[in-house]
Amino acid sequence: MTWAYFLQRLALFFVVVLTAMTANFILAHAVPGDPIGAVISQMTTRGGAVENSAEIIASYRERFGLDEPIWVQYLVYVWNTLRFDLGTSIIYFPQSVTAAIVNALPWTIGLLLAATVIAFTLGSILGALLAWAATPRLARVLAPLLIVFSSIPYYLLALILLYVFAVWPNWFPLGGGMASGTTGDPMSIAKVLDIAYHGTLPGLSIVLAGLGFWALGMRGAMVNVLGEDYLTLAEAEGLSPRRIFFAYGMRNALLPQVTNLALSLGTIASGSVLVEVAFNYPGIGFLLYDALRASDYFMIQGVCFVLVLTVATAVLVLDLIYPLIDPRIARK
Amino acid sequence: MTSLGTAPGRRPNPVLSALGHVATNPKLLAGLLLVSSLVAVAAIGPLLVDTDMARPISAPSNRPPSLDYPLGTDGGGRDLLAVMIASTPQTLRLGLIAGLVGTIVGTFLGLVAGFFGGWLDKIISTATDVMLTIPPLAVLLIVAASVRTVSVEMMAFIIAALAWMNPARSIRAQVLSLRERAYVEIARISGMSELRIALFEVLPNLLPLIMASFVAAVSGAILAALGLEALGLGPQDTPTLGMTVYWSLLYGAFGRNMWWWWAPPIVVLAILFVGLFLISVGLDEALNPRLRRQS
Numbered sequence: 001m002t003w004a005y006f007l008q009r010l011a012l013f014f015v016v017v018l019t020a021m022t023a024n025f026i027l028a029h030a031v032p033g034d035p036i037g038a039v040i041s042q043m044t045t046r047g048g049a050v051e052n053s054a055e056i057i058a059s060y061r062e063r064f065g066l067d068e069p070i071w072v073q074y075l076v077y078v079w080n081t082l083r084f085d086l087g088t089s090i091i092y093f094p095q096s097v098t099a100a101i102v103n104a105l106p107w108t109i110g111l112l113l114a115a116t117v118i119a120f121t122l123g124s125i126l127g128a129l130l131a132w133a134a135t136p137r138l139a140r141v142l143a144p145l146l147i148v149f150s151s152i153p154y155y156l157l158a159l160i161l162l163y164v165f166a167v168w169p170n171w172f173p174l175g176g177g178m179a180s181g182t183t184g185d186p187m188s189i190a191k192v193l194d195i196a197y198h199g200t201l202p203g204l205s206i207v208l209a210g211l212g213f214w215a216l217g218m219r220g221a222m223v224n225v226l227g228e229d230y231l232t233l234a235e236a237e238g239l240s241p242r243r244i245f246f247a248y249g250m251r252n253a254l255l256p257q258v259t260n261l262a263l264s265l266g267t268i269a270s271g272s273v274l275v276e277v278a279f280n281y282p283g284i285g286f287l288l289y290d291a292l293r294a295s296d297y298f299m300i301q302g303v304c305f306v307l308v309l310t311v312a313t314a315v316l317v318l319d320l321i322y323p324l325i326d327p328r329i330a331r332k
Numbered sequence: 333m334t335s336l337g338t339a340p341g342r343r344p345n346p347v348l349s350a351l352g353h354v355a356t357n358p359k360l361l362a363g364l365l366l367v368s369s370l371v372a373v374a375a376i377g378p379l380l381v382d383t384d385m386a387r388p389i390s391a392p393s394n395r396p397p398s399l400d401y402p403l404g405t406d407g408g409g410r411d412l413l414a415v416m417i418a419s420t421p422q423t424l425r426l427g428l429i430a431g432l433v434g435t436i437v438g439t440f441l442g443l444v445a446g447f448f449g450g451w452l453d454k455i456i457s458t459a460t461d462v463m464l465t466i467p468p469l470a471v472l473l474i475v476a477a478s479v480r481t482v483s484v485e486m487m488a489f490i491i492a493a494l495a496w497m498n499p500a501r502s503i504r505a506q507v508l509s510l511r512e513r514a515y516v517e518i519a520r521i522s523g524m525s526e527l528r529i530a531l532f533e534v535l536p537n538l539l540p541l542i543m544a545s546f547v548a549a550v551s552g553a554i555l556a557a558l559g560l561e562a563l564g565l566g567p568q569d570t571p572t573l574g575m576t577v578y579w580s581l582l583y584g585a586f587g588r589n590m591w592w593w594w595a596p597p598i599v600v601l602a603i604l605f606v607g608l609f610l611i612s613v614g615l616d617e618a619l620n621p622r623l624r625r626q627s
Contacts, residue, residue, distance in 0.1 A: 020470070027478055151606050152601075212609075265465075266464060266468060297477070300474065304473060311466070311467050
């Protein structure tokens with residue numbers, strides 16, 4: 001991997017994070033209504049219920065340097081955010097925003113990672129099969145139906161699955177990440193199974209909604225690869241069809257798919273946030289929903305920032321892995 | 333410059349040749365049929381159904397479908413048929429405005445970046461990559477949460493601010509390839525200015541791709557709006573399809589088994605998304621002969 005490529009990707013990562021922070025800051029200050037002022041007045045009105053509210057308000061004023069010039073406020077904000085000091089939550093009051101997010105994030109990442117890997121793998125194989133002449137008839141009929149079905153967005157699919165499998169015949173739980181009462185740290189097999197059971201429907205919504213996208217992308221790439229001369233050569237050499245399909249066809253058609261994955265992660269993450277809302281799944285999407293309903297502005301900002309950070313990190317990792325599967329990239 | 337019309341290397345009018353495939357492309361036809369049936373409902377519906385009944389407390393609440401109320405009524409006393417008739421055009425309008433603005437801005441940026449290159453291209457491409465990496469919902473949410481009460485138009489413009497990246501990216505890639513074509517070279521040799529080449533030689537050949545980008549942008553915009561609405565950040569006083577789903581869930585239509593409340597907006601949205609998807613796949617095939625042969 002050349003240094004230029006590495007540095008360029010790293011720079012993109014930092015620009016993304018800095019853009020997200022700056023947008024957060026500008027919006028918080030430029031929008032009429034002054035959310036920070038609103039948070040402070042919200043704290044004030046709850047003054048009776050919350051102990052030490054005067055101190056908290058004072059700490060907010062100091063935290064954001066509200067009496068300082070705007071660029072000092074910006075630097076203070078950037079510094080705090082980079083240290084993951086995202087403020088105090090209102091809904092989970094004594095808890096900090098960071099602590100609440102740290103509790104919720106593993107759920108989101110676990111669900112997102114598992115579902116995206118499954119959707120990507122299945123969708124790519126499906127798409128490759130569609131471009132392959134020897135594909136069985138049945139697959140040719142079923143696959144397009146599945147692809148059309150997956151043009152329905154995550155959130156709507158989640159609601160449909162929720163009704164069809166959880167409300168109506170109650171085969172699956174209505175929501176949540178695991179059965180209530182199963183707290184405690186030690187990971188038992190029963191607990192893992194329970195988490196998988198609760199994650200099935202949310203995961204299935206993400207897989208179903210993603211399948212078509214990957215299948216279509218793969219079909220397009222595969223059609224191009226199958227037209228290449230080296231494929232004709234491989235056939236002439238008498239290689240087995242299975243080998244040609246996987247090692248010659250899919251192996252090369254996969255490259256644009258990985259680029260697509262990096263480009264669409266943001267959209268996928270947005271969709272899965274909504275799936276969490278539909279299923280009361282205890283990830284950051286549900287945290288966000290709670291925060292929005294309670295106007296917990298620091299929490300909203302914090303979750304959005306962490307969402308951007310998560311996706312940017314994933315894209316960076318993909319970018320750094322990419323030269324391993326396509327050495328041409330780093331040499332350009 | 334009319335003599336250039338027959339210059340060697342010039343392709344046949346791409347719009348016409350793409351339109352020629354519509355008639356023979358079942359996906360495109362099916363998609364157009366689905367979407368135009370919804371447009372027809374939005375246009376004719378208000379003549380047959382009194383959309384004033386979409387306001388709260390204009391009908392008895394929580395009624396299942398009956399002859400008086402074909403789709404039943406919701407918890408707030410709205411006639412759900414009227415709600416559907418009133419909200420479908422709002423959702424379509426939102427998608428059209430946001431998609432149109434996003435496509436125009438994206439096309440302009442992609443054309444400039446691809447055709448003129450240099451530092452302009454660097455800036456535009458980097459901005460596009462950065463904005464594509466940021467989950468759109470994260471930005472939309474902060475804006476919508478700060479503005480609090482939004483109208484359909486306002487939401488459309490907020491969403492349009494994040495709808496230009498995909499058009500910009502695909503247009504730029506296409507321009508990079510078009511600008512090396514023989515007919516562009518000939519225009520250049522015959523002394524046409526760069527600006528005129530960009531506008532009169534390259535842009536017309538982008539039209540099919542712009543059309544495809546537009547359909548994708550409309551679908552993306554309605555999707556983004558649905559995301560905001562699912563979180564309760566949609567227009568509070570104008571009925572849209574997404575807000576109808578949101579209200580039904582908020583007031584426990586699932587638990588109370590009021591399927592007539594949540595199912596119709598989901599079905600209409602599903603028809604809309606499937607229709608737009610079929611149109612864009614059909615357009616893709618019309619533009620990309622290799623895909624056409626395969627299917």
